Amino acid sequence: MNLFDVYNLFDVVPVRAEGCKVWDDKGVEYLDLYGGHAVISVGHSHPAYLRALSEQAAKIGFYSNSVRNPLQEQLARRIGEVSGYEDYSLFLVNSGAEANENALKLASFATGRDRVVAFRKSFHGRTSGAVAATDNPAIVSPFNSHHRISFCELGDAEGVERELSGGDVAAVIVEGIQGCGGINIPSAAFLQALSELCRKHGTVLVLDEVQSGYGRTGRFFAHQWAGIRPGIISMGKGIANGFPCGGILIAPEFQPRKGMLGTTFGGNYLACACALAVLDIIENEGLIANALACGDYLVDGLQKIAGRAVMPDPIRHPSIKQVRGRGLMIGIEFNGPVEDLRRRLLFEDYIFTGVSGKTIIRLLPPLCLSRKDCDRFLSSLDSSLRSE
Numbered sequence: 001m002n003l004f005d006v007y008n009l010f011d012v013v014p015v016r017a018e019g020c021k022v023w024d025d026k027g028v029e030y031l032d033l034y035g036g037h038a039v040i041s042v043g044h045s046h047p048a049y050l051r052a053l054s055e056q057a058a059k060i061g062f063y064s065n066s067v068r069n070p071l072q073e074q075l076a077r078r079i080g081e082v083s084g085y086e087d088y089s090l091f092l093v094n095s096g097a098e099a100n101e102n103a104l105k106l107a108s109f110a111t112g113r114d115r116v117v118a119f120r121k122s123f124h125g126r127t128s129g130a131v132a133a134t135d136n137p138a139i140v141s142p143f144n145s146h147h148r149i150s151f152c153e154l155g156d157a158e159g160v161e162r163e164l165s166g167g168d169v170a171a172v173i174v175e176g177i178q179g180c181g182g183i184n185i186p187s188a189a190f191l192q193a194l195s196e197l198c199r200k201h202g203t204v205l206v207l208d209e210v211q212s213g214y215g216r217t218g219r220f221f222a223h224q225w226a227g228i229r230p231g232i233i234s235m236g237k238g239i240a241n242g243f244p245c246g247g248i249l250i251a252p253e254f255q256p257r258k259g260m261l262g263t264t265f266g267g268n269y270l271a272c273a274c275a276l277a278v279l280d281i282i283e284n285e286g287l288i289a290n291a292l293a294c295g296d297y298l299v300d301g302l303q304k305i306a307g308r309a310v311m312p313d314p315i316r317h318p319s320i321k322q323v324r325g326r327g328l329m330i331g332i333e334f335n336g337p338v339e340d341l342r343r344r345l346l347f348e349d350y351i352f353t354g355v356s357g358k359t360i361i362r363l364l365p366p367l368c369l370s371r372k373d374c375d376r377f378l379s380s381l382d383s384s385l386r387s388e
């Protein structure tokens with residue numbers, strides 16, 4: 001049997017990883033500025049994380065959500081403390097898409113409405129409602145296309161108000177920072193306007209923090225830079241450092257009903273043990289402050305590189321158009337395609353980076369990145385852009 005061929009693959013086979021380093025099957029060491037797509041929050045193979053996972057696996061790995069699971073209760077308490085959302089409730093699932101699916105479902109249950117407002121360049125996952133709220137028709141099948149979704153421009157509060165004024169919108173869903181769309185940061189004023197509009201029209205504000213959350217931007221959630229408190233916050237990726245896990249934080253005004261939401265695997269013992277270890281490591285090692293400091297350092301270095309003269313060969317050496325980001329969620333937009341540059345970074349400098357579209361290099365490294373790692377990347381990028 002062959003694998004169903006849905007991914008563009010780099011010919012690299014990682015076999016071992018530690019901190020911000022990955023080794024392939026030939027022993028080559030790579031610097032990981034991609035974090036397996038923002039998933040590795042506290043670093044690969046952190047000893048405290050491995051200990052928590054193996055000790056839990058030796059006790060009990062799985063039962064079901066029909067019995068009490070004190071690890072879930074402990075995790076809810078800890079996420080509440082670390083995020084400042086102690087009065088919210090937690091529902092655990094297995095992925096970011098599932099978190100958004102449940103967020104939209106809960107908003108619809110609570111309001112009795114079925115329409116959703118999402119934004120241009122959004123990405124919310126690949127399950128039915130999440131993909132329908134994603135602004136990419138190429139990944140929305142006819143089966144997914146029956147949801148009632150309207151897309152507004154990010155930043156267009158008046159457009160959102162027009163959509164909400166009919167009183168039939170269950171949820172507005174917005175990313176803390178758009179990741180796949182190219183590192184687009186909604187302004188604090190815009191997020192505050194969304195929060196106010198949702199309150200006025202009885203609509204639930206869903207903050208998708210799957211990629212931008214968990215300390216990546218220098219706050220626990222990116223929307224906390226705007227000082228708002230959404231109705232539902234979705235989480236995934238870094239929550240368990242690679243063990244499949246996702247979740248939603250639900251504001252106190254939502255009334256649960258038995259059977260309203262449910263999952264087989266969500267909140268299992270191993271996921272909870274990993275997620276608890278992640279929060280401990282984030283706190284003990286000051287990783288949120290590190291994400292902010294390293295992010296500022298990288299952006300500063302990138303601006304200096306961007307300030308240099310336009311390159312002679314725009315395909316091999318596209319010049320930097322704009323550097324955007326917060327903490328360790330950074331987009332470097334170029335004036336031309338970055339595919340070749342990204343391959344050179346990987347195969348000549350042994351640095352993993354991410355991408356958004358064709359012209360944006362996306363950095364989503366583990367939050368334990370060091371200044372030395374930043375310097376290595378800046379100097380590799382600089383020489384790669386200068387080289388013949």
Ligand SMILES: Cc1ncc(COP(=O)(O)O)c(C=O)c1O
Pocket residue numbers: 095096097098100123124125126175179180208209210211212236237
């Ligand atoms: C903002 C955002 N939401 C949701 C998802 C979907 O998460 P998952 O792939 O875990 O379903 C992603 C994944 O990239 C994401 O970036």
